[in-house]
Amino acid sequence: MAKTASGQGDPAHGLAEAIAADRVHSAYLFAGGGDEPRDTALSFVRALACSSGLGTPCEACPACRRSTPGDPVEIDGSGKSGPLYRHVGDHPDLVWVERGAGDTRVRIGQVRALQEAFRLRGVEGGRRAAVIADAEWLNHESQNALLRILEEPPARTTLVLVTPQPAGLLATVRSRCQRVRFPVDRNGPADMQSDEALEIVARLASVGRMGVPDILDWAEEYRGPRAIAAAAVVELIGVGTQWLHSTTCEAACAGDPVDRRLAAWTTLQQCRKSVVQRNANPQMVAERALFAFQEALS
Ligand SMILES: [Zn+2]
Numbered sequence: 001m002a003k004t005a006s007g008q009g010d011p012a013h014g015l016a017e018a019i020a021a022d023r024v025h026s027a028y029l030f031a032g033g034g035d036e037p038r039d040t041a042l043s044f045v046r047a048l049a050c051s052s053g054l055g056t057p058c059e060a061c062p063a064c065r066r067s068t069p070g071d072p073v074e075i076d077g078s079g080k081s082g083p084l085y086r087h088v089g090d091h092p093d094l095v096w097v098e099r100g101a102g103d104t105r106v107r108i109g110q111v112r113a114l115q116e117a118f119r120l121r122g123v124e125g126g127r128r129a130a131v132i133a134d135a136e137w138l139n140h141e142s143q144n145a146l147l148r149i150l151e152e153p154p155a156r157t158t159l160v161l162v163t164p165q166p167a168g169l170l171a172t173v174r175s176r177c178q179r180v181r182f183p184v185d186r187n188g189p190a191d192m193q194s195d196e197a198l199e200i201v202a203r204l205a206s207v208g209r210m211g212v213p214d215i216l217d218w219a220e221e222y223r224g225p226r227a228i229a230a231a232a233v234v235e236l237i238g239v240g241t242q243w244l245h246s247t248t249c250e251a252a253c254a255g256d257p258v259d260r261r262l263a264a265w266t267t268l269q270q271c272r273k274s275v276v277q278r279n280a281n282p283q284m285v286a287e288r289a290l291f292a293f294q295e296a297l298s
Contacts, residue, residue, distance in 0.1 A: 010035075011180045015044050016142065017053030022224045024048065025178040026128070026153035031134075032182025033238075034162035038133055040182070041160045045094050045129035048158055056075035067091040076292065077107035084113040085130075095130035099137045104230045106137045112144040118154045128157045136168050137288035139277045143170045150176040164238065166268065168276060196218065197205075200239045208297035210277065215294060219287040229282035230275050237272045237289050241265065244296065 011030070018024050028044075030037040043057060046067045057067070060230035067089040076082035077100030084107075088094035095117050097104050132138065138146065149159060150173060157250050165176060203218070210218075221228045222236075248261040273291045274280035 011182055012040050012043065012056075015040070015180065016047065018053040019044075019047050020053060024158055024250050027150050027177040028158070028160045029166055029174060030160060030162045031166045031179060032163070032184065033189045034182075037162045037164075037180075037182050039131065040180075041131045041162050042088065042096075045088060045158070045160065045213065046091075047129055048129045049091055049094055051126065052269045058151050063091065065089075067094055073141055074101060075110075075156070077103040077105070077110055079109060085117070086111045088131075092127040093126060095128075096133065104137070105276070106132060106142055106146050107216065108142045110140045111138070111149075111182040113143075114159075115145070115149055118149060118157050119157075124171045126156075128154075129160070130157075131160045131162060133162050135163040136165045136276060138169070139279075140170070147172060147176075161254055163209065164274065167253035168273060174206050177182060197239045200236055204243060204293055204297075208294045210294060215290045216287065218290055219283050222282040222286040226279075226282065233275050233282045233286050233289070237268050237275075238285060239290065240293060241268050241272075244268070246292070247285045247297075261296045264292040267292040 030041055035154045046057040046064065047055055049063045049067055050057050051063050057064045059065075059068075069089055071293055073096055074082045075084065082100070083139040085095050085097045089095055095114055096214055097106065097110050097114055100110075114132075118128060118130065130145075141234065147170075149157075153159070161173075161177060163169065166179070191294070207215070222233050223257045244261060245267060248258050250264070252258050253260065271292070275282055275285045
């Protein structure tokens, strides 16, 4: 069987079949942007706890009633103003981890708490499962902690990492996960349609004609509280990368040289890593990314 759990078909369908056939892996990587990978992860872990064995939540059994999501409890990565993770609904065996509202990363303490939750026996006797909903925000330290779970997964546990940028994860993490790819065409347009994304694209379209002062001014917009600025830079790079990708395809089809665009693409990936994993200054990273766009398009 191919490394993709779902083969060519619908990811949710492939996952439901795996549950029904009792062929569930201990770790998955859901790769794709937009809401679909996240929504699928939620439904998948609920189905793992469901006692029907149907492969999708039956919505009638006690486990499904417990795992029905309510108002989400706000997570705080430092554990000061909220929990390090939340449960799905109030199901004790289903854990949801994401970056705290004021955080620039998924913290190592959150990964350790998850590890601890997996060590306990399942309260309901079924599978225990956890989702790390924004795995692109795991830094090296957190990923190394996660490796311990991936290397020796406790019996009947399943971990799902969700990220639009699998390349941002350590190869050792990626290789231990069953990859489930979500079709880009279904997620891409939705991502590109937000007002912010459209604004970024409109501005990038003229970046080739901008002078150095214009670019420095633009990068200055990424000052201020780091968590907010870092998220904005990641959005700039994400939207810009997608846009660069489509213009590169057009240029290649038209027979134009694309080597500068490909070089920019590499620089953008490095920029992304430096802001997510190495806590680089968002404004500096934005400058580097914007100059890379300019170089590619001038
Ligand atoms: Zn059920």
